[in-house]
Amino acid sequence: MQKIYSVILLLLFHAPAWAQNNPVGIFQNHTDIGNPKMKGGATYDAATQTYQIKGGGSNIWFNRDEFHYLYNKIQGDFILTANFAFVGEKGDPHRKIGWMVRESADEAAASMNAVVHGDGLTVLQWRPLRGAYMRDPQDEIFYPKKTVFQIVQLERSGKKMIMRVANWGEPLQEVGSHDMPDLPDAVLAGLFISSHNPDDVQEAKVWNVRIDKPVASIYHPNPQIQKTLPKTQDVLGCRLETMTIADGKRKVILDSPTKLEAPNWMLDGKKLLYNAGGFIYTIPANGGTPEKLNTGSVSRINNDHGIAFDNKQLAISGGKEGTTGGSYVYVLPLAGGTPKLVTQESPSYWHGWATNHKEVVLVGQRNGSKIYNIYRANVSTGKEVALTQNTTGHVDGPEYSPDGKYIYYNANPTGTMQIWRMKPDGSGKEQMTFDENHNWFPHISPDGKWIAYISFPTDIDPNSHPSYQRVTLRLMPTAGGAPRVIAYLYGGQGTINVNSWSPDSKSISFVSNSEKAEAPVAEKSK
Template identity: 35%
Template sequence: MPRTLRPGQRSELYVVEVGTGDSRLVYSSSTVLFEAPNWTPSGDLLVNGDGRLFRVGDGLEEIELGGVPAINNDHVVSPDGRTVYVSADDGHLYAVSLDDGTPRRVTNDRGPGYHHYLHGVSADGTTLAYIGLEHVDGRRITNVWTIPAAGGDDVQVTDDEHADDGSEFSPDGKWIYFNSERAGHAQLFRIPAGGGEAEQLTFDERVNWFPHPAPDGSAIAYVSFPHGTEGHPADVDDVRLRLLAADGEIRELATLFGGQGTMNVPSWSPDSARFAYVVYPL
């Protein structure tokens, strides 16, 4: 079931300027709990809510998905801006034309209960990075996978029982960034896109999720939860938006009430000057 707002709660979409750290409110709703902003190459902002996808303008303009099952907050836009890839509640990934709403299922059947959660598309538009969730002997196992955007064979990138999530390509396509609990609690990592040894990028006591590399490779935006947080829950106080620079310096840009839905998917503007996020004040 899609998340809904609590009594007296709002969804507020902000854009933060990386250079100055200044945030501006773009859109607010007291009726729709919207999540996970994406930018299109032309500068539009997309969010999901109530199992649907919207373009943000003066209001929320619904985007036709051609009968795709209700979607969640894992969706990305193709580099050419013509296609949106969505994760649906039936466990599959779909490519939907932004021109006419025609859908196409991308993923393969991998058995009952298997779910694909989309997080990234390569800069050349040919490959999707997703998290595969399967249930093994009562345990939830998540790993990083890739699949051709046109459909084809899945490639497993990680193969372990650590909780992995948030897989996105580096701009040059050589790396996949992700968060993992292999360090004890969620920290940021990267791994060669074809598989190999994972490299840890953050080492602090906070719980770090959803690394989003800037299109120009200058920094990684991510969501940081308080120490001791399990998973990436909604409605958490003291959630911080941080930037990890190429030289390893960490910079905080905002502290907010939110978490789940705030910045689950690629949310940088095409020029890497700003990124979008959602807060959920009560």
């Protein structure tokens, strides 16, 4: 199934250059709307996963529009996110790029537009009904004209449309929202560009383009309410992604209708390792065919696994043969082979190798306690030493720094999950982050300079890290300092549970959720 899905994407990625009414990249169609005098077009660079779009058009305003449009037909709720930048500084100050949702390809169609102008004006604009005049924005933000690029997000939640924006490194901020009760359930949604001058053509680059389909929420932070909610949940597809830290450019190397989790970047820099369906797979770092790793009799492998600093051993967490539940820690050769059981008790979830290659750190419940604590275990003997002794709250994600001086982890002693560190013997506990988010799974870059971690929203139980959440990946110096956002995505559990830094500390890998594993709206009507 994954191979078929990859072939379909490959065909989309190689759409004809500047072709009209043809797929381009992930978009089912692209065309001029409103018959502008100067025609537009679009190309897609599969190597960088970047769109180059151009368009003319007198305006997107009054009771009709002229512009170039790349779009899909989408049903229900969705989240549209991308990075936008004009090519060149010349052009009308009101040239426009951004996301657009329309009821149809008619020039006078009702629409909702998340717009970035050439002069820095950033607004949410809408036409409530076909042929109506475009409404004035309810809010306006002016970014400096020299701003290199902006991240723009447009979300539909029921009848409400919400626009958010950010500069590189900042959290998304809401620009405005508006109810659109007359938009149909199935709409056109995609990228647009208009020159705001009938005799001109403008160009823009768009990258990190993501169309996410959130599931109906069945999570509630109140445990009593959670008990009343359905036990089943829609399963979304997953993207395995890599990202360069310096510029935040992301690349999807595997797009699957099934669940993928927790990539590790192998220390030769050539492959990634991840888990799916209870097994471990490897895949080339630039994409390709996944290969199953031999883990012997151990199955039901979860997303807590990782490679020793000596690049010879792999630790995994999974079920024990002959049992139906529980998680135990094993080690095996990185090339695959017979696993050796390390922990005798369950639940045990591996999270870090010691720099001596002889010990691991894990989280587990012991002696009948319902509280998770951090333990150091000897790989040869299985002997465990408790490094935390919490009786309330939760700890998770312990991981050694490359120099062996610290173990980084996340903990919730005060009501929010934050990043902490301690010395390898459990002493000297020190809080590293201080904000309203729930911060999980700190991962230290191989050069020891950076901490990458995932931030969950404020409205979840701080002791949980559920799937299908609006999360961010953040980066902060190990020496201390303010964190910055490096990725905005729909994900959570399995996104970055284990260290996934590239060996040169320049890139990182993670998993994001995508659409449900089902046919597009256009296919359902056949």
